Amino acid sequence: MITGTSLVALLHALATDHADRALNVIVSEPDLDEDLRRAMYVAVSDNLEPADQARAIGDALRDADSDPSLTNECYRLAFYASDAWAQLATNPLYAHFVANRAARVLDKWVHYFPVYTRHLERFRERVVNVLEIGVYRGGGLELLSSYLGPQANLVGLDIDEDAVRAVRGRFPVLLGDQADPDVLRKINNDYGPFDVIIDDGGHTMEQQIVTVETLFPLLNDDGVFIVEDTHTSYWSEFGGGLHVPGSFVEWTKPRVDDLHSRHHVGIDRRSIWATDVDGIHWYDSVVVLDKKRRFRPFNEISGTASYLGAARFSETLVIEMLATRDQALHERDALRQQVSELQRNEDDVAKVERLSTQWATQEELRLARAELSSARQLMAELGGQLSSREEELISTRNDLFGSWEQIRLIRRTSSWRLTKPLRAVRRLLSR
Template sequence: MTGSIELADVSRALFMLSMDEADRAMAALTANWAPADDVMADLTAALATATASDRARALGDVFRDHELPHDHANECYRAAFYFSGEAEELSSNPLYAHYLAHRSGAMIDKWIHYFPVYHRHLERYRGAPVRVLEIGVYRGGGLDMWQRYFGPDATVVGLDVDEAAVRAVGGRYVVELGDQEDPEVLRRINAEHGPFDVIIDDGGHTMAQQIVTAETMFPLLRDGGTFIVEDCHTSYWDYYQGGLKRPGTFIEWVKDRLDDEHSRYHVAIDRASIWATHLDGAHVYDSVVVLDKAERFRPFSEVGGSSSYLRSDRVSESYLADALAARDQLQAELDAIRGEVSALRDEMDRSTDRSATEVIENDRSARLALQRMRRESVENNAELERLQADLASANGRLLESWEQIRLMRGSVSWRLTGPIRAVRRLMSR
């Protein structure tokens, strides 16, 4: 890598990107700079992405990943934000709207991603007669923003170590001169202007300043109040005595507060500290920590859904809940079985009805058959009687015939023709 990339060249490149001129952006970047091959490859890939905001963001990543000046990456991310629709979306945030509308007012220096965090935690104070302390005033732009945001009933007070800050504000707000690392200064401000509902630490951002301010002012904050610490990324920067997991940084201090919040769950944690008794919530965002203050009651779990809590303790309530759950389960199973039985019964009833119908049908056809048979029987009887009568008359006629035959055999001619009838009988066999 020869030469160096200047911020002016980065700005020119971003301007080219805003006009969709990726080639000219690359020319601007390399006008006074010959990047190493790996950087060049990453720049080429960044400028080949789809949109102006994608390219600007990817360009920022290249500067950050290759540890090029922080301001270069910041410019790229800033441009990407405005190239995309993100700025328009955020403009509904009243803090950001004020920030945009007062660009020519008292100077204000903010990371844009803080605005949604502020609004999430501070909106409930708007319009109320709250007391707000901003530590770190600079030129007073922050004080203007907070006053506009919280409304005319709010009292906004500043603290800065630099007299220039006091002069810049020029009496529009109370700004106390003092060092936030001095607990006496902080206690005096609280005594004169507090107790505060909201404290925003945007001062010197060193570890000692942040920790001393939190430990001094959180106990003095009004119950139900909000304590915000900005620019907590300094916990990772050497210049501010920071470092990754380095003991003594503000972020490591915050991690200890998370233990304090859980003091009821480990005997080694001090249960009497202000953090154990009054830290109602700790919200850790990128570079912003929000600590809610509210006196906490002793934690306990409870069983809802019955009025028996009036005469029952937690343990028996729990057994009762188990028993009720078991009973409900059994009841459900019983209901299911009853349902099945009922369904079976219905099925059986339907079968019985079918059988009965069949029986009735069969019975009817049997009766019809019987009637038919009886009718036929009657008819048969009549026939029988008729036949018997016929038979009787036939018998009578037969008897008469026999009598005649007997009489005839007794006659002379019958005896004389006897040999002729014998020959006929032999011949007919």
């Protein structure tokens, strides 16, 4: 294996464009496995750009299962020697991280910064309750505070008293174990409910799963739950491993089925994972859950031609008919009320008769309007079948203004004929 000192010398040679010196380090390193030596030699000889050389050496070390810290150094050089750094140049969290050299210790995977800005941007300069689990020396709380702004209420949870001391009262930090649901509920009661929860604590499977299962249901609607360093799901010392049941990443996988619970059967559709998870985001080593009480999914159609010509025409007629009907009902009810009031006063017979006549006339009018409405509906349906809009408009106009022909038609209808005796009696009464 290559020593850390030799690797630094090798990377420095690459960074300063001295590939010959880098090759010297590779050939003269005494304890280097021969396959790895060959792979590293090829990486330096084949690649012209320092960033590509560093990345290829990092890959060779990774494939040889070397100390991850060695690979980390290679990938760091590949990042800074290429233009990859420019992608982060305008990221406010990264800017704070690199510029604030005297800040509290902060150890971050650099690719987390864009993940954080993507999901936390909407909480900036707002009153927002934030919980960070795993405080260490308070660097994360400092960073979040400067990014979110003065209205953010930040609180930490850590199992280590040194974390509480290091923060020196700048933020409240509760001492407790994140694997204990009572501790989590207490911090939620005392400082929550939270809008943002970041789990950067002990990173064991039990800790991560207990924490999300306890705190996600208590998170505010529209909140976000972020779990950091989920690569521990692949590390045996944290209880993980590829496809190992019970790892945090394995716990997240059925959440995809929960998210789609309205599109299949065989799942508890009322569980919070089916109703309140709006989105799940997997990144390298970070999982983000968006909380939102979702409305049931449904399909809608727009962009059809139904709003054109014929439909509008018939819709207008429907509105017209409804208005006519409502007016007729209103007039009828008003007259009925007056008639019944007057009928109670038996002395005013003459007035009763006069109003009864008026009521009868109105009743006739109402019946006529109802018939007219039916006729209009019929015409609207016929109008919809007419191919030319012009013909429809002429027909509509004729219809709307009424014609003697229509009245004649109405008078021929069965209901008109059936009510004929009634009208005759009323006419007699009104004389």
